[in-house]
Amino acid sequence: MSAVTELSIVLQHDIDEQYQYQPGEIIRGTIYVTLAKPTAIREITVKVYSEGNVSWKGPDEQVYQAQEVYVDSSKAIVDTTYDIEPLQLPQGRHDFPMDYILPENVPSSYIGKYGNVTYTMKATVVGANSRDTAISSEPFLVLRRQHIPVLAQQPLSMTASRRMLCSCSFGKLDIRVTLDRGGGVPGEDVFLQAELKNQSGHTVTAMQASLIMTTVFRAQSRSTEFRQVVSKKRDEMDVSRGEGRRWTHVRLPLPPYVPESKLEFCDIIELDYVFQFRVEMTGGSEVRLEAPFWVGAQPQGLEVPNNEQAGRRIHKGWTVRGSQALLFPDGGPGDGENGAGDSGGQQPHVEHDYDEGWGITLVPELRNASEVVTNPLYQHQQNHVTKGARDIPEELLENTKL
Known part of the structure; x- marks a missing residue:
């Protein structure tokens, strides 16, 4: 035993x-x-x-x-x-x-x-x-610090007008959808406005907004694709000719554990996201609007803070912590006579690779020890109160008359 x-x-x-x-x-x-x-x-x-x-x-x-x-x-x-x-x-x-x-x-x-x-x-x-x-x-889990592109932080609008034949007469279906931005951070909410005007002979039976993750898998010079809905908002109702339907400030949540767009540094799996708005009608017909959507694990401003004193390069993974000072050949931090803490030190900054394993008694930190490290996925859950911030209005789904 x-x-x-x-x-x-x-x-x-x-x-x-x-x-x-x-x-x-x-x-x-x-x-x-x-x-x-x-x-x-x-x-x-x-x-x-x-x-x-x-x-x-x-x-x-x-x-x-x-x-x-x-x-x-x-x-x-x-x-x-x-x-x-x-x-x-x-x-x-x-x-x-x-x-x-x-x-x-x-x-x-x-x-x-x-x-x-x-x-x-x-x-x-x-x-x-x-x-x-x-x-x-x-x-354990790893999430890249992927910035959301500037363009994806701007509002996203889509419109469509379809002429439709029903009972020997033509009618028109008008759709307008606006997202508050074309990208988001997992765990956040995306807000959208939508308006439908039905002047066709068909009856609209449902409207649905979805975020779809498209994954391409590659192996042996071949590839296959898989699409899955990661978030959706569905509204089932009957909108007849001469009627409309309006969404106001409708929330579409991003799941907290989805990876960022593209899945950088992985050559056999690639990810993309699509925002889709779908209108379903009697007879099995439908109208779809789609636009690319960017998912980033970290928006601008949540980067790992720089530490000039500990900014030396570290490639080898194994490190230990200690209380003794390191002596750098270039007279860097820890050199008591001509180090960075000594006003007389004029040596240039030299990058080192710390690859000697556990024998090192001190390792430069990527973050200050006193700094609170918060998962950027959950920044939205912190209850910060901003002076002058307005309340988010409640979402509204209602019928309208044309």
Whole structure:
């Protein structure tokens, strides 16, 4: 029976189910090992792995598959493989803090019909006795800081006028739809106005506004597409000839966990969003209006703050925190004689790659330790009161006479 009774990974944001890490952000956590008795440990390793997978069956019954690996990095927190004596740990619970810096060039997490992008952290304990071995894994989510283009922050308008034949006479159906903007952040609401004028012989039976996610999966020089509605507002009613229907300030929510448009840095999955307004009529006929819609994980102004002192480049993922100063060859921060804190330091700024693993005693932070890191997906949920801000009017759906 193994002496390791529990092995778990607790990330800093495990208690915050809404949190998604950003590329370039430091993931902090603790490896917990519980031993039933004093045990000799040879090795404790942590591995971060991310991959994208695509698989579907074509009309010819052939299966098309593709895979991409975005992160495959591991580090030994405890390593006595080449030592004479293993690490002796007493009975009880032991914790091993760890940090990992996500690379910048990784895609957002995604789960779809024919493919996915996943992130997993795995911890492995290897005892001197082969029975004292345990493995545990913990998934986590990643969301890119994708800016919404300026044009997508402007109002979006669509109009249509259709001549329709009914009972040997022509009539006309006029549709006008306006969105308050052509893009949004997951978890927010998009507001729309719509007006329908029915001068045709058909009866309108329903109006529906939808956000549709279109995903293209690629594998083996082939591709397949899948469309799914991620949000909709449906209004079922009868609008006869000479009548109309008006929507005023109708809310269309963006789901909080959809990835950003394009799914950057993933070559086998591509995402696009479409806003669709559909009018259904008797006899099975319908009129559709569609326009591209941009989903961004972070609008302008929510970037990771710059830290000039800690602005040195970090490529290798494994880092640790400490209290001692680093000595930089160029006389940078931490050099007590000619460092950045010394008025006499005139050395130019030199970028370094910190790739020596756990041997470093201090790592430059991407964020200030005192700074509150808030998931940009949920900025809208903060109850800030702006002076002079007007109340959002209630949505209204009503019939009108022409």
